[in-house]
Amino acid sequence: MExxxxxxxxxNLPYPDTIHPIVVHFVIAMVLFAVLCDIIGYFTKNSRLFEVSWWNMTIATVSIFIAIVFGQIEAGLANPYIAAVSDLNTHTIIGWALSGIIATITGWRYVIRLRTPDTLPTSYLGAGLVLTAIVCFQIYLGDKLVWIYGLHSESVVEATRQGIL
Known part of the structure; x- marks a missing residue:
C-alpha cells in the first residue's frame, strides 16, 4: 500500500509544508474579528457590524472543517514523541469541539439575525467571549506544538527518523 x-x-509531509496553520489562522482571524464586530456593534448600536460578524462566523464555520482535515492529516504524519503526545491530543480534541461550538454559535447567530437583526442579546456576547477564550487556549497549544515540540520541523523529523526522540 505504501x-x-x-x-x-x-x-514528514507529502506536500511542501504544513497547510493546517494557514487555514487555521484564517479561522482564528475570522472568529476573533466576528466577536470584535459584535461587541463594537452592540455598544455603538451599529447593526451593519452585525452583518459583518455574521458573514465572518459563517465562513469560519466552513473553514474550520478544512483546518481539521489538514490538522488530522498532519497530526497523523507528525510521529510525535512522548512529551508532545498529551498536548497534541488535547489540541485535537479541542479542535473538534471548536468545530461544533463555532457551528452552534453560527446557528444561534442565524436565528438572531432572522428575528432581531438590529440587536444582540448579552448572552450571545458572553458566548462570544467564551469562544474567544477557548480559541486563545487552542492558539497556545498550537504554538506549543510548533515552537516548543517542533512538530514537522526538519530537525525534529530527522531526530525522530533516527530514533533519537
Missing amino acids: NYLPPLNNH
Missing part, C-alpha cells in the same frame, strides 16, 4: 502514497519530505 507504494501508492507520495513520498514524505523533510517535514
